[in-house]
Every structure is written in C-alpha cells, then in structure tokens.
Amino acid sequence: MMRRMVSWPGGRTAKWVVLAVWALVLIPALLLAGRLGDVEENDNAAWLPGDAESTAVVARAERFELADTLPAIVLYDRPEGVSAADMAKARADAEAFAGVANVVGRPQDPVKARDGKAIRTVVQVHKDRTGWEGIGRVVDALTEVGETDADGLGFHVTGPAGQASDSIRAFGGGGGLTTITAAVVVVILLLTYRSPVLPLLPLLTAGGALVTSEAVIYLLARDAGLTVNKQTGFILTVLVFGAATDYGLLLISRYREELLRHEDHHEAMSEALRRSVPAIVASAGTVAVSLLLLMLATLNSTQGLGPACAVGVLVGLVAMITLMPALLVVCGRWIFWPVRPSRGPGTAAGPGVWDRVGAAVAGRPRTVWIGTALVLGVMAMGMLGLRADGLSGTDQFTGRPQSVAGEEIMSAHFPAGSGDPLLVVADAASAERVRSALAAVPGVVGVSAPTVEDTTAMVLAELEDDPSSTAATRTVERARAAVHPIEGARAQVGGNTAILLDTQKAAARDSEVIIPVVLLAVFLVLMLLLRSVVAPLLLMATVVLSFAAALGVSGLVFRHVFGFAGTEASFPLLTFVFLVALGIDYNIFLVTRVREVALLHGTRQGALTGLSATGGVITSAGLVLAGTFAAMASLPLVFAAELGFAVAFGVLLDTLVVRSVLVTALTLDVGRWMWWPGRLFRRQDPPQPPSSKGAPSREPMLRGM
Template identity: 55%
Template sequence: MAALPCGRRTKYLVVVFWLIVIALTGSFAGKLQGAEKNDASSYLPASAESTQELNLQARFVSRNLNPAVIVYVRPSGITAADLRKAAADARAFGLLPAVHGRVIGPIPSRDHRALETILGADLGYSANLSSFVGGLKTTASAGDPGLSVHITGPAASAADELKIFKGIDTTLLYATLAVVILLLLLTYRSPVLWLLPIMSAGVALTAAEAVIYLLTRHGLTVNGQSGGILVVLVLGASTDYALLLIARYREELRRHEDRHEAMAVALRRAGPALIASAATVIAGMLCLLVAESADISGLGPVAAIGIAVGLLAMITLLPALLVIAGRWIFWPVRPRYGSEEPTTKGLWSRVGQAIGRRPRVVWVVTAVLLACASLGLIGFKVGALTTAQSFRGTPASVAGEQVLARHFPAGAGEPVAVIGNARSAPQLRAALAATPGIVAVTPPVTSGGLSYLQATLASRPDSPAAYATVDRVRAAVHNIPGADAKVGGGTAVAMDVERYATRDRNVIIPLVLLVVLIILGLLLRAAVAPLVLIGTVILSFGAALGLSALAFRHIFGFAGADTSVPLFIFVFLVALGIDYNIFLMTRVREESARSGTRRGAVTGLAATGGVITSAGLVLAGTFAMLATLPLVTFTEIGFAVAIGVLLDTIIVRSVLVTALNLDIGRWMWWPSHLAGDRKERAVSAGAPAAVRASQP
C-alpha cells in the first residue's frame, strides 16, 4: 500500500479514488443524524422486564404514546374562570390528531392553586414533539397572564433533548475544526500545511458517517451521544495520525533528496505504528459490543469505523497530497536535504537526559503523585442522575416538573405500568395499591387474556425513591401465583438502563485491559513492557478521573456522573492513551536495536516527544469541545478525556514511561532478543553522560 500514494503516477489515482468515495457517500453522511435514536427504551435488550412490558403494552396503547402534563398555576388560588379555561384547552387538545381524545383533567390540586391536564401524544421520540409541545404551550398560555403555564412530562423532556441534539453534530464539527486548525497552525507555523490534514480528516469523517448511516438501516443503534463523539474522535484521531506521519516524513526529507522516496520510507517506518495504534483503538472500541445496553454496544462499531476510515485516509490520501504538493507545503520552514537530525538536541532530548540521572526516583515520585490524584474520586457519586441533574441549566420541562411536584404527586404523568394475566387482575390491583410509594391505581383494562394497570408514584419518576418503589412493585406482583406480571413505564425503563449499564461497565473494563495487553504483547514482542504500559495507563485513568471528579464537584457543581460515563472515559483513555505509548515504544524499540536500550529510550523520547505532545493537545482540544454542550454526560466525558490525554502525553508518556524504560533497561523487552543483548553496554559508552549515569 505504501507504494500507491508515493508513486509518481499512482498518487493521482489515490486522490481520484477518494474523490469518487466522497461523491458516492456524501448524501448518506447527511442522513445520519436523522437515523439517531435517543429514547431510552431503544437502548434495552429484549430480556429487560420493562422492554417485555412495552411490547405487551402495544395490545392496549400505542408504543409511541408519550404523555405530556400541562400545569396551570395561580399563587392566589385557582378561580372558576381558570377552571373553565383549562377545560376548554383540554377539549381543544383532545381534538389534536396526535392526542385523539386521550386527555385526563383538568384536575385541581389539594391546595387549590394549580390544575393539571394529562394527555397522551402518539408521537414517540420524533422531531414532531418539539412543535407539538410548542403548540400546547401557545394554546395553554393564551388568556389571563396571572395564570402561569408549564409543560412537563416525558413528551416535554424529550422535546428539550431533541432541541439539544438538533444540530449538535454541526455545532461540534465547526467548534472542533476551529480548535484543530488553531493547534495545527501553532504546531507547524505554516499558513498552508494545515490544510492537507484538515481536508483528509474531513473526507474521513464524511465517509465514516455514510458507512455508519448504512449500518443503521441494518440494526445498528446510533444516538446523539455516539454521533457527537464520532465527530470529535475522527477529527482528533485522524489529525493525530497526520501529525505523526508528517513528522516522520519531514525527518526523511532531510535524509532523501527525492520526496517520493522520503514518503515511502516514512510510511514503511511510521505505518506499522499507526496501524498498530489504530488496531488497538478499534479492538478496544469493539469490546463495547459485549454490552447488553444498545447505546453502549452501538458506540463500539461507530467509533471503530471512524478510526478505521480515519487511518485509511491518513495513510493513503494524506501522503498522496503531501507528495503532490512537494516541499514547499512546509513553507516558511522547509526541511532541506542533508539538514541536521532533530533528535540530537531540543527540549525532549534534554528532558530524557535529565530523567536519566535518577530514573527510579522520577518514576516512583510520578506514580505516587498520579495515585494521589485519583483520591479525588472519594465521595463522588456514580449512578443514575435525575432529569434535572442531567442538564446544565434548567430546561422548561425540568422547571415544569419542579412546579408539578409542589402541587401534585410528583409521579403524575409518568405512571408505573403493569401487565399480567386477566384472571389475576384483582390481586394485581390490590398489590399495587398496597405498595408503599404508590398513591393511585387505575382500574384494570382487559384485552386478549391480559390486564393493563397504571399506578401513580408519590415521588419524582426519576428519583431513587421512585426506583425503590418500582422494585417493591416488581417484588409484590411477581409473588402473585400465575399472574406472570411485567412492570414497566418510564421509571422502570430508566432503572433498567442504569442497571444494565452497571453490568456492562463491570464486564467491559477488564475485557478492554486484557485485549490491549495481548495486542501490546504481540506488537512489542515482550512480556514486561506490556504489563508496565498497562499499569501506567491505569494510573493515568485513575488520576484523570480523580482530578475530573474534583472539577465536577467544585467547579461545575455537578451532582455526580451517570453510570456509563466512567466506562466511556475508561475505554477512550485506555485505547487512545495506549496510542501514545505505542508511538513512543515502537520508536524506542527501533532505536534500541541500533544503539542499546538506554540510549534508545532517550533517543525515542527526543524523536517523538514534540509530535506526540502536539497530537495530545489536538486530541484533548477536540474532546474538550464536548464540554461546551448543555448535557452533563457530554461535558463529563469531554472534560475527563481531555484531562486524561494531557496527563498521558505530558506526564505519563514523557516522564513515567521514559523513567521506567531507563530504570528497567533491557529487561523491559524480556523475553525478546533485546533483553539478552549485552552489546548495549558497549554501545552506551558513547551515550550522553546522563544516560550512562543511570546505568547500574
């Protein structure tokens, strides 16, 4: 493959190939956002009890039924005119095609200061919800301004989420591109060179989105979260690969007069590390496929496809463009043939020599500091977040929920649903009514040998108290012989999502570590180095999560993190963090084979330090863009991954791993031939004094 983008004629064929790809896939990429599924019920497996109840519920009501609650409030007390106005509104709502007469109320509150009207909208989780909720608000708000109106319930919450997800990919794309362009300008200090990585990354993103859209038509679940992550991941990782390839190409341009030959050598030497790095990320992401939650398992192939397409573009399209452009693309600092080798001096060479004086002290102190940073996790809550805690700010639906809870049972509008055998209907209703936390139960509706009941929760439907009530309901109805009851509803769905996410986290984290360990062992052909690198990544993850937890509590003011957030942060940090270790260690191995392991460790750091740090800054900058979105989960993932990547590139890779390389020496490569190669002692006699001083 290296010959194609470097050939004097075939380089043009590569560019034409990618132009054809974009022409064929561009229209599909634009349809991806419309294929996203953001309703929680689509995330659950068929084995989940709430999913089973939802399937049975189709015999009684539409699966797409989404309740909305209209709350009218007059602090001085509801008047007869207010009641007439709310009743007229209810009749108007009942005539709407999406409602079709499914209206309850208006119902006065016990304090006589509020009214609630509950209606069912047969709209599911669709874009039509936003205009529907807006229409309800317009109708209900007309009239006396002293009567305030709030729209809440599942339909209003979904409408608020849709507003956020609408255009989220475009917003992220422009913000991420701005960050990447700025960092590339600072890195290359060239007014033109940045264009080629950006063009190649943009092509990769378009192609990846098209492939993923086609897969959604065959069962792949994609939501707004995975769609947003795809944008920053493809742009960030692709730019990283571009930085590493261009750095090696620039190096080879100093050694080869012919730019085609220089690129061929750069691809042969940097290509294996790029492919191994991408393969590690892909393998880590595909581990998500073992998740039972569709939102987690769906992210696996989405991210893997993004990385694969990004790599393909960066080792074919980008080299072809660079070779076509020639040396002038580096203007004003063009690498001249025969100019000085950059690894013999510079910041990272001096850092390596400084570490070489006392490597053991350096790695012990660094490891202790990272371990201390992880203590920030103490007392930080990881679990289900309420709807209000999931947003940065207070959307209209959350404000309405708070008003509703002050005047009515907080669970009004989002009932617990129970379906069981019809002959057990009296016992089911009695068990429901007797369950603590349930304030009202509807009469059973019977159809086809099944009975359907709804129960109103006393507590907010997204609260821990509501989850506990659902557990009590399940225990009560499951104990009725022959009832074969299933318990569902919005609260049950959210609770099941949280519990399946906990199971997925506990399974996937050790699996990712095992897969990455095996890949490192095969790549480095050693047993010690992979174990050491895995240890450094775990330390980095703990430190990043600890520092992030402190920021979430004391700077952002978040209540905690959703159950899936640590899993996503872990997978990204381990997969992407090990990337930089692969880039470093493959270069260290290459240099060690020439000049011994100790000099190889310093030379490898000097050769890769600048470019890996630049790559880390780009990736951290792209993920940090997630933190600008108004959802807590996005903010936490973006912030924590950005912190983790910076720790990995600036501290873990440059300080901790280099110090361990120098301290462990040739045994780092056991049982490969490098571990038994004693010629390094002779070779290292000519090494810098700092490196010789670190030898036993």
C-alpha cells in the same frame, strides 16, 4: 512487498490515482451522510437492553394505549393564583391538545394545585419511528396552543415527553459542535506548525473521513440493523476529528524528518510512510478493537456506539495514510511555508524540552516512577465519591430548558410522582391480587383499578418521589419484589422509572464484562506488536492508573466545581474505553520508536531518544484530541460535558505525565527486561560514556514540534 504497498500513496503517479479514488468515494458519501438522521433511533428502544423487564412490559402492553407513549405533563402557573379564566383556558387547551397529531386519547382533565397557583394536565404522546424528533414536534404544537392568549399565564411542558423534546434540541447543536471541533483542530495545528496553510490538509482529510464514516454507518444502520442515535453522532464527530488528526500529525512529523534527508519529496514521503504506518496502524487497530468490544454490551445504545466509532477510526486511518500523503506530495515543500524543511544536516539547536525531561528522569528513574505512581494513586481516590447511578430529568441539562423549569413548578405545587406512573402488567385473573400488593409497597401513593384487555390486565401505580430519582428506582425494586412472587400472575413492572432502573443495571453489567475483555484484547495487541510480555504489562498498568486518576479528578470536579448531581450509568465504561484505547495510542507511538532505536543502540538510549524524538508530536496530538473532546462541552448536556472533560483531562494527563515521565522512567529502570522474552531482551546495552550524564543523543529532526 508490504513496504512497497505502504509507501505507494506517495508515488509520482499513485498520488493522482489516490486523489481520483477519494473523489469518487466522497461524491456519494456526501449524499448518504446527510441521511444518517433518517436511521437514528432515539426512542427508549434504542437505549434499553432487549431482555429487560421494562422492555417486556412494552411488548405485553401493546394493546393498551399507554404501552408506547410518553406522558407530556403540561403546567400552567400564576404566582398570585390562577383564576377561573385560567382554568377555562386550560380546559379549552386540553380539548385542542386532543387534535394534535400523535396525541393518544383524551388528555387528562386539568387539575388545580392545592395552593391554587398552578394547573396540571397530562397528555399522552405516541412514540413513533421518528423517536425524540417526533415527540419534539408534538411538544412544539402543545406549546403553541398553550402560549396563545395566555394573558400572563405561565406555560411549560415537562415530564418524559418534555425532557425528550429538550434533549433533541440540545443534540441539534451537532452542526455547531462540528464547527467548534474543526476550529479547535485548526488553532492547535497553527500553533504546532506555525504555518497558515499546512493545517488545512489534515482538516480537509479529517472532514472527508467523517463524511465517509457517516455514509458507511448509514448503510450499516439501514441494511445491517446497526443501532445509532444522536449520542453516536456527536461522539463520532469528535473522535474522527481527534483520532484522524493524531495519525496525520505523526505522519507529518516523520515526513518533515525525511525531508531533511531526501532531496525528492516523493522519496521522503515513501520513507515516512514505511517508518510511521506500522505504528499508526497498530494504534488505530487497538482503538478499533477496543471499540468493537462494546458490542458485548446489553444496552443497545452502547452496543451500537462501538461499531459506529470503530468505523470512524478505521476510515480516519485509511484517509490519513492514503489521502493525506497524496495531498502532501501534490503540494510539495511549499505547504510548510514560511519554514520549508530542506535537505541538509540536522538542526544544531541545543537540547529541547523533551531532552531535558529525559535527562532529569534518567538521573533517578525508580524514584521518579514510584513518586509519579503514588501521585496518580492519590488522584484516583476521587473515584470513591463518583456517583454513576444515572441523572434525573432535571439534572440532564447544563442550563434551564422548559422541562426543567416545568419540573421545578410541578415539584413546588404537585406531588412529585404525579403524571408518570409505573405500568404493571399481569394475567387478568390475578389483577386484584397484584393491585393489592402494589398498594402496600412503600413509595407508591396510589394504584388505579385494573384495565383488562383479553387475558392481560394493566395497573398504574403513582409514585411518591420524582420518577427519575434514586428513591423512585428503589420503589420499582420493591414493587417488583412484591408482585413477582404472586403465583400465576406473571406480573412485570415497567414504565419510565423502571426503564431508568433497567438501564442502570445493564450499564453496571456491561462495565463488569467489557472492561476486563478490553484490557485482555489490548494486552494481546501489544504483545504482538512489541514481541514482549513485560512491556505490555507495564504499559497496561500505566494506562489503567492514568484512567483511574482521570476518573478520580473528574468526580471531584463534577461535584465541587461544576455542581453536577452525578453521571450517567454508562459514563465509567465509555470513559474507560476511550481513555484506555486512546491512551495506549501514545504509548504505542513512543514505545515503537524506543524499540526502533533500542535495536541499534540499546534500551537506555532508545528510551531517551524515543522520548526526545516523539515528545513534540505526541504532545501536539494529545492537545488536538483533548481539544476535540473538550468541544463536547458546547452541547448543553451534562453527559456531553462530563464525557468531554474526563476524556480531555485523561488524554492530557496521559500525554504530559504518564507517557513522558512514568513510561520513560519505567523503561529506564527495567532496562532490557522490558523486552522479555523477545530477542531484544538478550541484547546487552552498550556502556554509557562517562561524559553523557544521561543526556540523550539526538536525531536529525525539527525540535519545534
């Protein structure tokens, strides 16, 4: 029954039903997907853990104007020194800023730098439901005012509001990211299949899956409270294109094999679906389960990313095992033009690349896997130098946008921490004691008089260091240690620097909790799939080693090649989930084929034939996935470039080294113990003919993959 259901989309009548159903799904999906931006939450609440101290400060300080605002630090500069006319313009601009929508209160009076070369004004910007996009519109309005009649006076908006504005512009390149990702997929598929027509089918199917995913995520965000933001959007794009195309590649590879055995392409597709869908479903299920476990995160942004990406993977799976087969059988064999596979004997070509790799590994498998593991271990040592404690505002961008230029000007002419103070709330009766305690904290250079509303007081503490620096977050820790013990004060420290600190702590906690749970979940999935304990343990060990090596190399490249200051706090966790989930994909593709052959010919023959039969398609799939994640470097954001590089490099490492060399060598060395305690463990391998010399027997398939 299950085999019949799996092969149904390739039927003579069923293919038209499948196409009709997908057409009915895509019409409303196109409309809903375009509204995903309406439910994105890009303000701080979308990223903060709900129980963080800085979140509590926002709630307690709602009665104060600063509670739900971001400071826009407006800077004017003239290298030869600002004039009286420049100061007059700054004062006039401050009056004009007060009339801009979402500007809260009266802007701070312009302050001239001690060296006389710059002017600073602080404008408080309200964070409404539109989040960063709304802040971006305010910054645009401030810029329009400031650049009017400037007469050569430099103008920049920096601080948290300026950085938010530049971030939304950077994320605004999402349309370009989709185009680049699609182009990468087309190029790799053209090189893989050498057909100008065939790549269009997986591309169209992946595009339909992305649109449908975005529609489903929009509904979940609107009606079920799912948190999504711009980060979710660009990761979803590359993940759906990459993962869905991988599943399509595996199906097409098996379909081409079956076309050599069947005259009727409908029968070929039915057999291809029966043979490939279990591995594809297991692979997608593993990825989806791993992503769903991100719901255990305390960071709202990470918590929402997991279900959104899991939806993308599952919709991509459904599309590739229903829509893709229907399109293929509608087109027939001509879709492979100019090399149409036809029924007949297998190709008589000599041993392919993966045959030779298998033969080389089979000679001394233990030496090979020990040597490979040692090399990967050395690569992993680069993790020791990886800084994952967050990026400062000036380090978030790969280029030099307005906020970064403004930050440099402010650092050159004003105290580093000016304009973005800590917000400390306490009971009004204890306000003076809290103020005194803050004034004694190292790293705090100024404390305002308490502002009291009803029974709550708020005190502003100016920092000595850049508010987004590590030194500033340490000052927050000292400030909390100073005010928390004050009896009856209920003092809490918030503000943008406190938000950064709380985000770092939440990310560290999420990694400690989620990584072991993901490993356990993937291990259980592999046990059920392979009916073994040893094979899942070995596969998990190889994937973790591959992740560590990829992270180690990435850390070295980020510091010594790209010159990045560090990574976001959530970087290690997201890289781990993507690499472990996607890396186990290829091991599932390989080992399920190994087991299929081992049932007939023994584990040794299964390992060599499995590598030979899947080597080409898995390599192509790895190139597609690596290419789509590498496309993230098109966004001018350090986080996107780092995540894209780490996942792309890790996928290539897993595809070309771990899966082909390490896993194959381990399987050959361990032998039938790979399947312990399953039934296959009790089956002895047949003796090898003396003439074989470790060369794998070949299956009828196209070796050009």
